[in-house]
Amino acid sequence: MYSLKGKNIVQLNVNKEIHDVVIRPSDVLLNTLRDQLGLTGAKPGCENGDCGACTVLIDGWPVKSCLMLTVEALGKKITTVEGLKNVPIQKAFIEKFAFQCGYCTSGFLLVCHALATIHPYPPDIVIDEWLQSNICRCTSYEEIGNAVRAILSGEI
Template identity: 50%
Template sequence: MNRKLMNQKKTITLEINQERYERDILTSDLLLDVLRKIGFTGAKPGCLNGDCGACTVIMNKQPMKSCLLLAIEAIDTEIITIEGLNNTPIQRAFVEHFAFQCGYCTPGFIMNGTALLLNDNDPSPEKIKTWLSSNICRCTGYKEIEEAIRSAIDTIKINK
């Protein structure tokens, strides 16, 4: 690809957590980097190749790895970051079930779990495992994370 095309400046508008942000970017800027420059630092740079999921955000109700997306690909989408969630059942369940250790991967898991519940309000244990398999935790086991997701599902069912 032509290097000049990759580094063109462009003004874009992104909808993040139901607010609009206009920014001047390079066409080669990653969504992760633009989010962090705006101030949304919950999406973490981990592997930077899509393996770990620490950078997961929700885009149009789907979990997306922001380290794999160019910011210009997010134009005309609805982006939710961990900062856009406020005291959700999944967040509370992660605390109650000790589903984190260092916490670096936690926002990605919460975003992935939230996206799962946006798409299926009663996922099977197998589906939960499948969705969580796109994220990596290097500190702890996945048992507590799966329990937190199942607990959040139960809380949501009770509150309906």
């Protein structure tokens, strides 16, 4: 447990780098990542936990960064889309036409990447459950499904 009051300099572990940031207790992780570290891959879409555009990984698990206080992320490993370096899901999203406008893409990529890491052989119902957390308004979702299945099957 941390106890914070007023403004504090704290350290965040983001994409395997340690960064100093200045936070208030009420600061939300999404805003800290974007405004202080310039990691704008995480997008605000609803700031209410409904859309998933702001998804990041916390110790490998997808979390909506609009619902997490920055202080809650202290001591944890944060991965944003900028931390994905040529992982298969990026290639799969391109080849399977799994995005159009690209705004929800960072969030979906991180959910899919975590799914493949945590559940390498998920039944369909698990894929559905995981990916229902996010909204894409451009594609039909079928393309995103094709992309995640392509990495799970080893096709990509």
